[in-house]
Amino acid sequence: MLKKLTEEKREEILEAGIEAFAESGLHxxxxxxxxxxxxxxxxxxxxxxxxxxxxxxxCLRHSLASLEDVLRQVTGREDKLLGYAGQIIRALQDFxxxxxxxxxxxxxxxxxxxxxxxxxxxxxxxxxxRLYTDYIxxxxxxxxxRGDMDPRLFAFFFDNLLMMLQFSYCCDxxxxxxxxxxxxxxxxGGRQVEAELLKFLESAFTTEQAxxxxxxxx
Amino acid sequence: MLKKLTEEKREEILEAGIEAFAESGLHxxxxxxxxxxxxxxxxxxxxxxxxxxxxxxxCLRHSLASLEDVLRQVTGREDKLLGYAGQIIRALQDFxxxxxxxxxxxxxxxxxxxxxxxxxxxxxxxxxxRLYTDYIxxxxxxxxxRGDMDPRLFAFFFDNLLMMLQFSYCCDxxxxxxxxxxxxxxxxGGRQVEAELLKFLESAFTTEQAxxxxxxxx
Amino acid sequence: MLKKLTEEKREEILEAGIEAFAESGLHxxxxxxxxxxxxxxxxxxxxxxxxxxxxxxxCLRHSLASLEDVLRQVTGREDKLLGYAGQIIRALQDFxxxxxxxxxxxxxxxxxxxxxxxxxxxxxxxxxxRLYTDYIxxxxxxxxxRGDMDPRLFAFFFDNLLMMLQFSYCCDxxxxxxxxxxxxxxxxGGRQVEAELLKFLESAFTTEQAxxxxxxxx
Amino acid sequence: MLKKLTEEKREEILEAGIEAFAESGLHxxxxxxxxxxxxxxxxxxxxxxxxxxxxxxxCLRHSLASLEDVLRQVTGREDKLLGYAGQIIRALQDFxxxxxxxxxxxxxxxxxxxxxxxxxxxxxxxxxxRLYTDYIxxxxxxxxxRGDMDPRLFAFFFDNLLMMLQFSYCCDxxxxxxxxxxxxxxxxGGRQVEAELLKFLESAFTTEQAxxxxxxxx
DNA sequence: CATGAATGAGTGTTCATTCAT
DNA sequence: CATGAATGAACACTCATTCAT
Numbered sequence: 073m074l075k076k077l078t079e080e081k082r083e084e085i086l087e088a089g090i091e092a093f094a095e096s097g098l099h100x101x102x103x104x105x106x107x108x109x110x111x112x113x114x115x116x117x118x119x120x121x122x123x124x125x126x127x128x129x130x131c132l133r134h135s136l137a138s139l140e141d142v143l144r145q146v147t148g149r150e151d152k153l154l155g156y157a158g159q160i161i162r163a164l165q166d167f168x169x170x171x172x173x174x175x176x177x178x179x180x181x182x183x184x185x186x187x188x189x190x191x192x193x194x195x196x197x198x199x200x201x202r203l204y205t206d207y208i209x210x211x212x213x214x215x216x217x218r219g220d221m222d223p224r225l226f227a228f229f230f231d232n233l234l235m236m237l238q239f240s241y242c243c244d245x246x247x248x249x250x251x252x253x254x255x256x257x258x259x260x261g262g263r264q265v266e267a268e269l270l271k272f273l274e275s276a277f278t279t280e281q282a283x284x285x286x287x288x289x290x
Numbered sequence: 291m292l293k294k295l296t297e298e299k300r301e302e303i304l305e306a307g308i309e310a311f312a313e314s315g316l317h318x319x320x321x322x323x324x325x326x327x328x329x330x331x332x333x334x335x336x337x338x339x340x341x342x343x344x345x346x347x348x349c350l351r352h353s354l355a356s357l358e359d360v361l362r363q364v365t366g367r368e369d370k371l372l373g374y375a376g377q378i379i380r381a382l383q384d385f386x387x388x389x390x391x392x393x394x395x396x397x398x399x400x401x402x403x404x405x406x407x408x409x410x411x412x413x414x415x416x417x418x419x420r421l422y423t424d425y426i427x428x429x430x431x432x433x434x435x436r437g438d439m440d441p442r443l444f445a446f447f448f449d450n451l452l453m454m455l456q457f458s459y460c461c462d463x464x465x466x467x468x469x470x471x472x473x474x475x476x477x478x479g480g481r482q483v484e485a486e487l488l489k490f491l492e493s494a495f496t497t498e499q500a501x502x503x504x505x506x507x508x
Numbered sequence: 509m510l511k512k513l514t515e516e517k518r519e520e521i522l523e524a525g526i527e528a529f530a531e532s533g534l535h536x537x538x539x540x541x542x543x544x545x546x547x548x549x550x551x552x553x554x555x556x557x558x559x560x561x562x563x564x565x566x567c568l569r570h571s572l573a574s575l576e577d578v579l580r581q582v583t584g585r586e587d588k589l590l591g592y593a594g595q596i597i598r599a600l601q602d603f604x605x606x607x608x609x610x611x612x613x614x615x616x617x618x619x620x621x622x623x624x625x626x627x628x629x630x631x632x633x634x635x636x637x638r639l640y641t642d643y644i645x646x647x648x649x650x651x652x653x654r655g656d657m658d659p660r661l662f663a664f665f666f667d668n669l670l671m672m673l674q675f676s677y678c679c680d681x682x683x684x685x686x687x688x689x690x691x692x693x694x695x696x697g698g699r700q701v702e703a704e705l706l707k708f709l710e711s712a713f714t715t716e717q718a719x720x721x722x723x724x725x726x
Numbered sequence: 727m728l729k730k731l732t733e734e735k736r737e738e739i740l741e742a743g744i745e746a747f748a749e750s751g752l753h754x755x756x757x758x759x760x761x762x763x764x765x766x767x768x769x770x771x772x773x774x775x776x777x778x779x780x781x782x783x784x785c786l787r788h789s790l791a792s793l794e795d796v797l798r799q800v801t802g803r804e805d806k807l808l809g810y811a812g813q814i815i816r817a818l819q820d821f822x823x824x825x826x827x828x829x830x831x832x833x834x835x836x837x838x839x840x841x842x843x844x845x846x847x848x849x850x851x852x853x854x855x856r857l858y859t860d861y862i863x864x865x866x867x868x869x870x871x872r873g874d875m876d877p878r879l880f881a882f883f884f885d886n887l888l889m890m891l892q893f894s895y896c897c898d899x900x901x902x903x904x905x906x907x908x909x910x911x912x913x914x915g916g917r918q919v920e921a922e923l924l925k926f927l928e929s930a931f932t933t934e935q936a937x938x939x940x941x942x943x944x
Numbered sequence: 945c946a947t948g949a950a951t952g953a954g955t956g957t958t959c960a961t962t963c964a965t
Numbered sequence: 966c967a968t969g970a971a972t973g974a975a976c977a978c979t980c981a982t983t984c985a986t
Contacts, residue, residue: 100317113951180401185462193466201470225486228471236450244403248411252419253446268443276494331968536753549972616837621898629902637906661922664907672886680839684847688855689882704879712930767947
């Protein structure tokens with residue numbers, strides 16, 4: 073669709089869009105503002121993208137591509153859980169540091185509703201959902217993880233913790249919330265957070281409980 | 291701030307606001323729409339609330355009050371972790387079912403930025419952050435929980451899992467995401483999710499690891 | 509649809525719209541300009557009319573109503589052709605003088621195309637087309653008009669002459685064109701034009717030709 | 727004004743312009759669209775024509791040239807009214823069939839206003855106005871036409887009927903209007919319309935009335 | 945010299961907020 | 966007091982015109 077735009081300029085425009093959408097959401101971001109950030113005129117946006125929604129999708133696809141790049145490097149090498157999780161955590165921490173606005177945009181996207189939300193969720197989460205579920209199921213089959221868990225739900229919990237970690241690095245609200253727990257901004261480049269999260273995950277994933285405590289109705 | 295409004299009408303107005311903000315966010319929700327939902331005129335809104343932001347804050351305070359009611363009932367009785375967590379989970383599941391729009395509004399709020407975000411986070415998360423951190427620290431001191439953990443970070447992880455659970459019950463995006471993991475909507479009234487989450491938490495919180503695996507630089 | 513607007517203001521708004529559409533056409537006229545002419549804000553227009561096209565149709569209906577008022581007064585009393593035509597001509601001359609912008613708007617409408625044009629033509633011309641055709645057919649049956657004519661086509665020619673007369677009174681282009689024929693603006697309040705047009709029509713409608721001249725292919 | 731363009735390309739560009747102006751009017755037609763239709767770039771348009779209005783005038787002059795060609799062939803041979811009118815009608819019918827967009831453009835032009843309208847009217851109608859008025863005056867002097875008419879006004883009525891005929895062949899609105907009178911599209915290549923119009927004209931132009939009916943004030 | 949990408953003022957439409965009734 | 970009509974700034978999107986390549 074793009075012809076004369078250099079790849080560089082194209083990226084600059086998309087990054088400007090991602091920043092705007094990250095700050096204000098799909099509805100709140102203004103095309104004029106995006107153009108100004110990117111150093112172009114509104115006309116250019118409408119030359120290459122049919123409308124705001126189309127441009128938004130282009131930003132999303134652009135961002136997903138770089139996210140997938142990062143994940144590909146990690147998920148190639150099968151590993152023990154701790155190594156695997158540690159690599160993913162550090163990869164996502166890096167991604168958060170370098171592409172905070174992408175994470176913020178994803179977070180904005182989670183406020184979507186209706187069928188639009190469903191399509192976005194599938195587009196964004198589909199890859200990791202399968203990735204994590206499959207890995208965990210395989211590791212469970214190999215006997216590396218506890219047998220008494222539903223791999224799908226545990227994968228879900230795993231991803232939940234990772235998502236919240238990213239949001240806590242990038243989104244103002246979650247950063248403030250993190251500070252409430254730890255009394256300050258994210259410390260020491262995330263080293264300690266990483267270590268504690270790994271502890272948390274290792275125990276959760278590997279320690280089988282003697283028996284499921286029986287609970288009657290609430 | 292309110293004078294002649296009956297308490298009943300006041301609640302109706304605030305609930306209408308919460309629903310609107312839950313659907314569309316602070317910026318997206320329309321004052322005229324809110325007035326229509328509440329069966330009043332816009333004039334009334336502006337009589338009792340100076341502007342949209344002020345009204346939004348009133349909605350938030352109203353919602354926080356009912357959330358604190360729920361939590362108070364649970365957190366009064368000190369308990370073993372499993373019992374404690376189980377009670378909270380079920381309380382939040384109930385709250386999600388009965389007040390989905392409140393949860394969705396909280397979620398919308400997490401997209402705030404700047405100092406506004408900080409103040410909101412403190413207002414909303416302050417209570418639970420202290421609650422969870424203190425409980426966990428005390429339980430750890432009693433020797434009920436593992437000693438090799440940072441109680442603040444583990445409280446943070448604990449709250450992360452609970453927040454995501456609530457969003458996964460109430461917000462369209464997270465519901466769709468949950469379906470990607472579990473191949474359908476939230477099942478059996480959340481019984482199974484609750485059970486698995488408790489397993490996850492119990493192991494994470496009680497099982498001490500032999501040694502923290504040493505990791506060099508990324 | 510209108511509630512608080514006085515009938516007076518409503519008319520003022522519609523007249524402002526008619527003037528704007530008369531000058532610039534449906535596409536060329538600006539809602540902001542119309543609001544300014546009517547002494548209101550754009551918001552009012554959009555409160556009472558869903559969009560520009562809807563407002564345009566309201567203007568058209570308003571204008572057609574006043575046109576039909578004028579025609580009703582004339583066409584009630586059946587008359588000999590000359591009296592009938594004379595009355596219509598004078599009524600339309602009056603209408604042109606008092607509601608020039610309406611005529612100019614009709615003229616703008618004739619530039620429509622596609623199905624939109626068809627619907628407009630039926631809405632605007634349907635009444636007069638039937639009126640004239642029926643009158644002429646009846647007068648022909650009574651033996652007052654020549655027998656060797658197709659009443660529908662002659663009604664069509666009759667209406668053509670009337671339309672052009674109105675345009676020649678109201679539209680700048682046609683006024684200038686009229687001046688080319690008569691060396692000045694429309695003279696003496698249209699008395700002479702009326703007299704000559706009646707002569708033209710009377711002969712055309714009443715004089716039967718000896719034989720239709722036979723013509724072969726072009 | 728044109729330099730390197732072949733005559734062929736020049737015509738193609740002007741025809742593309744005429745079609746666009748015919749469809750959408752001076753204001754509505756888009757320069758980019760015109761360039762696309764003509765298979766050139768917008769830059770070329772602005773190389774040879776200073777702006778849209780200038781280009782529009784070039785289109786108009788081009789069209790007038792071909793219209794004058796057609797009229798010249800007819801009006802050379804002086805003839806009796808019926809033959810003269812018949813030739814003109816058929817010539818205009820042919821022109822309408824072959825150059826419908828030209829007629830539609832003329833029609834669009836009639837929506838002009840102010841001094842712009844005056845200049846256009848003189849440019850377009852000047853020729854025929856003089857042509858018809860002179861012919862009729864001469865024929866009247868020869869005793870072929872009725873003596874009790876104003877040749878200028880009768881020429882005006884004559885041209886009115888011809889203009890409307892052309893519009894009724896080419897413009898969507900007038901086509902629909904014609905259908906209201908005759909219950910369908912223009913029939914049989916216009917043969918019947920031509921015959922009836924000739925009847926109408928012959929009687930109107932040749933039959934002298936006994937006395938002008940005296941009319942007092944309305 | 946042709947191209948068509950870039951510009952940016954202008955248009956239709958929405959919505960927070962005010963204020964006459 | 967309550968109402969909801971009126972205001973007007975803001976935003977998505979278009980298109981005549983320019984100018985770097």
